[in-house]
Amino acid sequence: SEGIIKDEQRQRLLVVANRLPVSAIRRGENAWALELSAGGLVSALLGVKQFETTWIGWAGVNVQDDVGKESLSRALGEEGFVPVFLDEQTVDLYYNGYCNNVLWPLFHYIGLTQDDRLAATRGLEAQFNAYKRANSIFAQVVLSHYQKGDVVWCHDYHLMFLPRFLKEAKSEMKVGWFLHTPFPSSEIYRTLPQRSELLQAVLKADLIGFHTYDYARHFVSACTRILGLEGTPDGVEDQGKLTRVAAFPIGIDAERFVRALHTSTVRNHIQELSRRFSGRKVMLGVDRLDMIKGIPQKLLAFEKFLEDNPIWHDKVVMVQIAVPTRTDVHEYQKLSSQVHEIVGRINGRFGTLTTVPIHHLDRSLEFYELCALYAITDVLLVTSLRDGMNLVSYEYVACQDQKKGVLVLSEFAGAAQSLGAGAILINPWNIVEAACAIADALNMSETERQERHRHNFIHVTSHTAQLWADTFVSELNDTVVEAELRILR
């Protein structure tokens, strides 16, 4: 019977990501409020229920005093979360500096001008040192929670040194690393001054995962061209040691959305929104306000569509939800005013006394609002200039089983590889093409919409977040066993 109980026990999984899925706000010496944060990584990982998961990460708050650290650890511990404490200077250099100013733009092919990059080189060394320091603090916290047999799953570009630090401390630990962003072409990646150290550190993992086969291929090319290692169909080989590299496309907890649509809160909200927009088709964009999402390009395409199709004036409304992130960063402030300016211009040009063509909201939505909005939308516009996957497109499909709306999707989002056959694919830089795609989507016959939706709905409901995590973790378990067998042989 002991064996049966053991089999039923879920595998312990330590998920390590820069941010915990909650932000902590201090309400008193010992009192904390926890707020769930929005973002793709959080949505996907909260959908993973099959493991006994401990989530380790930074709580987004600077706590210096021991009383604060202890009480926050307790409050988070009740939810299965473990905080990593980072001081303000480390956060500034590691997170704002190296992660968000160096790796994020590079991995998304965001063209910094030569002047920007030259200016950035000045502080780079200090930022990189802080990056390593932060990664070693994460490693200490992981090690203090690690038990033999645990699987450790490191996430994203913030933690590329973590596999190295963990393996140096415990070589038998099962360590996986997954990148949520694209991995760029090796021709872009090789301009990074710290290119080799980062690759060498992350290669210490047993398994490395990406959303798409292309990103995996770029990574292997970077290892072969920059480090001179051997790329094999299974991964990267360094002196007989293989690091598995493969594609593991993420998904969502589709059930959660489908279920929500049947609740009275969401149903009431659907009715309210349908009344509000009655007589007009609804187009929707839901993005974090980030340069990778191509929000200005999307607005320009909509403007072009209105210019070319006067027949649609007053018959279509575009709702753009843009949650502000990284609000203290200059480029993001610039993007925000640019977006507001374009929205203002389009509403001025095409609005009437009673209606405007664009509703633009700068805020996060509650889950029930988001579901209702997805459900009443005729056309979802995803215009990412680069996007690891893009889960908004998945969530939309999950909420469209009634309406069978159309997904207009950038070919530069990882999702184009999984939802491409059901979506209308566009190059978001081509405003004319995107404007035509909007017209095609609005005019599409019901039969074609049904057919396209069916294809995507099957994909979204079968390739879920649970499946993604299951596949990654079991592949990691297998990889470690294979490596052990290889050593025995």
Ligand code: ADQ
């Ligand atoms: P993100 O860049 O955050 O994720 P995405 O995958 O689209 O992009 O996920 C966004 C998430 O935030 C969705 O779950 C969405 O519902 C939520 N969200 C966005 N705007 C919201 C709003 N206004 N109100 C409430 N919720 C909102 C990163 C990568 C992606 C990759 C994911 C997962 O950039 O490419 O798909 O990680 O790996």
